Amino acid sequence: EIVLTQSPGTLSLSPGERATLSCRASQIFSSSYLAWYQQKPGQAPRLLIYGASSRATGIPDRFSGSGSGTDFTLTISRLEPEDFAVYYCQQYGSSPPWTFGQGTKVEIK
Amino acid sequence: EVQLVESGGGLVQPGGSLRLSCAASGFTFSSYSMNWVRQAPGKGLEWVSYISSSSSTVYYADSVKGRFTISRDNAKNSLYLQMNSLRAEDTAVYSCARECAEGWCMAYWGQGILVTVSS
Numbered sequence: 001e002i003v004l005t006q007s008p009g010t011l012s013l014s015p016g017e018r019a020t021l022s023c024r025a026s027q028i029f030s031s032s033y034l035a036w037y038q039q040k041p042g043q044a045p046r047l048l049i050y051g052a053s054s055r056a057t058g059i060p061d062r063f064s065g066s067g068s069g070t071d072f073t074l075t076i077s078r079l080e081p082e083d084f085a086v087y088y089c090q091q092y093g094s095s096p097p098w099t100f101g102q103g104t105k106v107e108i109k
Numbered sequence: 110e111v112q113l114v115e116s117g118g119g120l121v122q123p124g125g126s127l128r129l130s131c132a133a134s135g136f137t138f139s140s141y142s143m144n145w146v147r148q149a150p151g152k153g154l155e156w157v158s159y160i161s162s163s164s165s166t167v168y169y170a171d172s173v174k175g176r177f178t179i180s181r182d183n184a185k186n187s188l189y190l191q192m193n194s195l196r197a198e199d200t201a202v203y204s205c206a207r208e209c210a211e212g213w214c215m216a217y218w219g220q221g222i223l224v225t226v227s228s
Contacts, residue, residue, distance in 0.1 A: 001171075035214035037154075044204060044221065045154065050214035088154055093213030096168040098144075100154040 002027055002091050006101035012109040019076040021104045023067075023089035031068045033094040039103075040085045048087075049074065076106075084108050111135040111217045113205050118222035125195050125226070131188040131205030131219060139163075139183035142208040144215060145190050147201035147224075157203070158190065173199075195226045 003026040013019055023034070031052035037045040047056040049065035052072055062077040076083055089101040117129040131143070145157040158179040159168040167179050178191040188205050202223050206215035 033213045035212075037215075039154075044218035045215075046218075047209070047214055047216055050209060050212035054212060056209075056214075056216070086153075090154075090156075090214070092156075092215065096159065097170050098156040098159065098168075100156065103153045 001097055002029060002094065002099055004089050004091060004099055004101035006087075006089060006104045008104060009102075010105045010107060012107050013079055014109045015079050015081055017079050019074075019079055019083070019106055021074040021076075021087055021089075021106075023072040023074070023101050025070040025072070025091065028069050029091055029094045031072070033091050034065075034067070034072050035090045035092055036065055036074045037088045037090065038083075038085045039088065045088065079106070081108075111207065113207065113217060113219035115203065115205055115219045115222035118203065118224045120225045120227065121195055122228050123196060123226055126191070126193045127195065127224060129190040129192065129203055129222060129224070131190075133186045133188065133205075133207070136207070138181075138186040141210075143181060143188045144206045144208070145179060145188075145203060146206055146215070146218075147199075147203045148221070149198075149201040152201075155201070160188070192224070195224075197226050200224060200226050 007022045034052040036049040039045045053065045086103045092098045112134045114132045160179045176194045180189045202221035204221040205219045207217040209216040
């Protein structure tokens with residue numbers, strides 16, 4: 001099983017600042033299988049990034065993904081008020097079981 | 110518009126059974142693989158099960174293997190999760206999610222249905 005470890009657990013930032021979220025895997029897998037999701041309280045997760053770096057339809061370009069091998073990063077270039085949420089990375093489509101990271105909460109400082 | 114609506118949740122005693130349903134609309138259901146994902150109260154996301162578009166391939170998380178069964182009825186645009194031998198740790202909001210048209214990801218999610226396992 002591929003274990004995904006996200007860091008930090010919580011990120012306290014102000015609107016307009018840059019957010020850098022990390023997702024580290026316990027073993028190498030293709031970046032094609034790495035996705036990022038945003039979840040706000042009481043809402044379903046929303047797909048942000050797939051294939052490690054491709055933005056999903058309608059996702060603003062302030063969101064970007066990068067990485068390969070075991071290290072992946074989600075960057076939010078300038079935080080907007082609506083970006084404060086929990087973010088999950090996921091490996092999906094490689095070898096089951098598909099797994100999620102434990103999440104990074106981006107909160108207002 | 111893609112819609113996924115779960116039903117069938119509720120309160121069940123430990124050891125009991127429950128069958129969840131997910132009604133899909135707004136897309137060609139028979140063309141897409143589907144998943145169940147759960148989220149325990151205050152916790153993160155946990156993938157539960159996967160079924161391919163033709164039902165030929167299914168996968169389960171180790172935590173539910175042998176107790177849960179995923180299935181689908183493409184004629185009824187519906188996805189199911191039969192949950193047996195339920196435990197307190199199965200308490201969670203269960204959501205169905207559709208695979209992406211491009212890439213490996215989950216493009217659309219239902220709002221979820223709460224399953225509570227308690228005596």
